[in-house]
Amino acid sequence: MPKGPTKRRPQTTARLLDAALETFAERGFYGASIEEICERAGFTRGAFYSNFRNKEALFFALFDLHARRVVDRLAHAVDELEDTEDPVRTVLTRMSALDEAEHRWYLLSTEFTLHAIRHPDTARTLAEHDRLLREEIVHLLGRLFDRLGRRPTVDLDSLARLTAAVHEGSLAQSLVEPERLAPEELAVTYLPLLIDAVSEPSSPRDAAG
Incomplete structure (x- = not known):
């Protein structure tokens, strides 16, 4: 007991x-x-x-909590693909959702990333937490391509890095100019084109059709 x-x-x-x-x-x-x-x-x-141990350890605990919420949200979106007319847009919109909690997390994680860049040991720890999150995203990307009936022609880890870069960069621009740029606008406009460009139909029959 x-x-x-x-x-x-x-x-x-x-x-x-x-x-x-x-x-x-x-x-x-x-x-x-x-x-x-x-x-x-x-x-x-x-x-x-x-x-x-210290504030850094506290941040990494918050990172893991946030990562779990992100993965759960995206997994739920992938599960719903068959019920949506525009499945890619559904996933990307979920990925780019900006509520107050996401706003606060973006500010904190951006500041901490700068802190990590200045401290190599912290950067290595941050990179490891990023890697674990990216593994989950890679798995979800694989499921997404399967649901779309397409096969990726690029390394999914690199694609996960690129989509994260687009997401974070778009969010930064949206927070600076919220009246001109919605958080999901760049992602839902350009990432579907990227997904088509870095994949092919899963079978020759699909390609012929």
């Missing part, structure tokens, strides 16, 4: 993560202090350090 503190640990971790995301959104990664995060969560510094 687990002891009380062991059973409470997931709740403590969840509250610290919620408080961290709110504090990072308000103060930025550098501006947010561990003391402020603990105060917002209602815990002591001791509770923080029993769960996380």
